[in-house]
Amino acid sequence: EKRLKELLAEKAVSRQDYDDTSAALKQIQADVQTASINLKYTTITAPISGRIGKSSVTVGALVTAHQPVALATIQQMDPMYVDVSQSTTDILRLRRQIQEGELDPNANQQKKVRLFLDDGTVYPLKGNLQFRDITVDPTTGSVILRIVFPNPKGVLLPGMFVRTVIQEGLHKNAMMIPQQAVSRDPKGNPYTLTVDIAGKVQQRDIKLDRAVGDAWLVDSGLADGDRVIVEGLLKAKPGMTVKTVPFENNGKTNPSAPPANTN
Known part of the structure; x- marks a missing residue:
């Protein structure tokens, strides 16, 4: 265009040739700009950070804005949201125990949550309880709790099955006994066998709250200091005189103590 201006000043080209060439140049520049804009549309930048899964479309496929099928799904990996029911x-039991003073809802580590992976291993990092949903699912009779876990190494994956343990509160007077120490009568009511001061077996009807690991949380029926029979339940009968042997947490009796005898 600059060269044509010089030739036009010297009257080496006509005004018509200059105007036609200038118009053609501007059209080419406009086409280049349009092509550059369209080229930017071929690169889609993610609005959030995370990891992308498989693509729903192939290279060369025609896509449009607001189409029903997403190109791909981006998952946020760190932190990871875990929803449990x-x-x-x-919930009603928890509220009742808090109102009756059985649980302290303001204990330390109240919102800290432990997580167990699908293979039973413990996730090394603890999560924080964010909120409890207020809507009950009518099909399951449960609500959703959302927990946020740090996931710097990407151990947790979207859709993974996990189990969580949430500290609801501190039960200062909690009493737990091994599950194997609990039996049930023909009506299904739980009971356990205890040994009194005289060494006689007694049957105690108890009320259970829930299972905690391999133990039962006892709501009522036992007092502090009661000796509960854990092993030899088939041989022990109410009214029998027995000799007790300390029971260890590993499920074995104390080897230094003599074996229990029944009369």
């Missing part, structure tokens, strides 16, 4: 029965 809690039954309304547990």
